[in-house]
Amino acid sequence: MLQLTWSWQPALYLFLGGMGAGAFIMAAVLFLIDRTRHRLIVCVSMWAGFACLAVGLMLLLSELITPVRGMLMWQSFSNFASWMTYGAWGAFGALAVFALSALLAMRPVGNWLAKKWKWFGKTTTKADDAAKGATKAVPNGVKLRTVLAVIGIALAAFVAVYTGMLLMTAGGVPLWDSPLLPCLFTVSALDTGVALVEVIAVLLTKRDPLAHRAAMLMERIVIVLVVLEMIVLGVFLGGLLGADPTTPYAAAGTASAELLATGGLSTVFWGMVVACGLVLPLVMAALGLALRKRDTKPLMALGAIGALIGGCELRFLVLAAGVHADVLASTVMGLIL
Known part of the structure; x- marks a missing residue:
């Protein structure tokens, strides 16, 4: 029997939140590698990461009984013994850093700040030293963007991990109750984030051509992430399928894995997640x-679209296959044994 308690909104949040975090990380890496090129691709990718996370959070808030109250974070998320609180504040911090980084990446904003705020456009390196080649002069605005990029990467990584922790801490669902789930969702978030940046780069290729080096870097990252995701997914499902289903809790976990591997969800799982989202x-x-x-832009675009479809479907299937365990039966058997 499929899990019906959590509807499509949380599944879409898990996808959008993770993809947005991954997109910001990839954009920040492109900026840190070369802070003078691909400004448009980096800027649009950062805005895309912000938009994905913002829409995802709104979908998650819509599941609350009083969504407006959920926005009053200092009242609704004050229990710092809860992962929900850490996730809410982490996502809020990520949204702020994503937006600020994207704003500063916009050339008109940077030029305006350099005129209005002299410090932003100045360099901390003396001109004569820079002319001698002792130290490359870097404007303070670029240094500020560098600091924000590093902070944003850390916050984005936390958001990606949290998309898995949100399910792991739900309780009562063996499929979700595994540290491998946050690992799987984190790798998938990075994979789909890179895919989103690739799509943006292909669409903007005439206005901001993606350098050969950057394109090859993203392709190498895709290979590493896909192989890693295949391994984590295999271990995740293999552990559940190979578990001893002598207790109701373990039996529910095995039933969930069987739904994905050989049951009613297997066709979509192997076709959309494995073939389209990983192999392609x-x-x-x-x-x-x-x-x-x-x-290679057509190849990049085709692979990226496949990754986005598979990553989205993965969240929906993991939610749908989350069979609840019979907690009462598990407790009784534990007392007897």
């Missing part, structure tokens, strides 16, 4: 690296 991006990235001297 892996093959396209490998071909892109092999054909590095040719135009």
Whole structure:
């Protein structure tokens, strides 16, 4: 029997929140590697990360009995012994850093700040030293963006992990009650985030051409993340399928895994998640690296779209397959044994 308590809104939040965090991380990495190029791609990707996380949080708030009260964080999220509180404040901090980073990445904003706030456009390196090549002069505004990028990466990583912790701490569902679930959702968040940046780069290629080095970097990252996600997913489901189903709790976990691997959800799981979301991006990235001297944008776009579809479907399937355990039966058997 499928899990029906959590509807589509939490599933979409898990996808959008993770993808937004992953997109910001990839955009921040591109900025840190070369702080003078791909400004438009970095800017749009950061705004996309902010929008995804914001929409995801609104969907999650819509599940509350009083969504407006949930926005009063100092009242609703003050219990710092709860993962929900840490997640709420972490997401709020990420939203603020994402938005500020995206604003500063916009050239008109940067130019306006440099005129209105002299410190923003100045360099801390003396001009004569910079001319001698002793130290490369970097404007204070770029240094500020660098600090925000590092902070944003840390907050984005926390948001990605939290999308899995949210389910893990729900209780009563063996499929979700595993430290491998946050690992799986984190890797998937990074994978889908890179895919989103790839799509943005392809769409903006005429206005801001993606350098060959940056494109090859993202393809290599895709290969590493997809292989890692395959391993985590295999261990995650394999552990549940191989568990001894002698207790109601373990039996529920096995039933959930069987739903995905061989049961009613298996066709969608193997087709959408594995084939479309993992195998297709892996093959396209490998071909892109092999054909590095040719135009690989179509391959990048196809693999990225497949990753986005598979990553979204993964969240919906994990939620749907979350069979609740018979807690009363488990407790009685534990007392007897």
